[in-house]
Amino acid sequence: MVLGANQLxxxxxxxxxxxxITGTGLNSGTFSLFGYRLDLGSTTGIGAAPTIGSLNAWLNPATDAVHFTAPAIAELSIATPDGRVVQRSTVQGEVDLDLSxxxxxxxxxxxxxxxxxxxxxxVKQ
Incomplete structure (x- = not known):
């Protein structure tokens, strides 16, 4: 990585x-070695975002409701075959989706x- 006259x-x-992050580099103008320490600040220690895993709705086909788990906060959209969104909501945890x-x-x-x-x-029957 090139940084000004210094090549890290x-x-x-x-x-x-x-x-x-620490390391060593070479000044490309003088050919002298140097050490460095980069301070990335405290905002880089962000933990991994929870994943939503797979979507496995059960009681499918259903007449009244389907059930699934959303381990992380998620946006749920329900769409018709032509792509029209008929319902949108925010879900997390065990979800009982009313299909009535x-x-x-x-x-x-x-x-x-x-x-x-x-x-x-x-499939809603």
């Missing part, structure tokens, strides 16, 4: 909290969270 060529260590307002047919459940998207077709 190795990062040798990172602190346990991910805030500091919907006419019989095929619907697609779309679950979105932290950049992940999961889909499943369900």
């Amino acid at each position: 060529y190795t990062a040798s260590d990172i602190s346990p909290d991910g805030r500091y 307002p919907f006419v019989a047919g095929v619907y697609t459940l779309v679950l979105r969270s932290h950049g992940e998207v999961r889909t499943q077709r369900i």
Whole structure:
């Protein structure tokens, strides 16, 4: 990586909290070696975002409700075969989705969270 007149060529260590990176470099103008420590600040220690895993709705086909688990806060959309969204809500945990307002047919459940998207077709009888 080139940084001004200095060419950094190795990062040798990172602190346990991910805030500091240390290494050595070579000044390309004078050919002298130097050490460096980058302070990335405290905002880089962000834990991994929870994932939504797979979408496995059960009691499918269903007459009244389907059930599934959303481990992380997620946006749920229910779409018709032509792509029209008929319901949108925020869900998390054990979800009992009431299908009584919907006419019989095929619907697609779309679950979105932290950049992940999961889909499943369900049949309302």
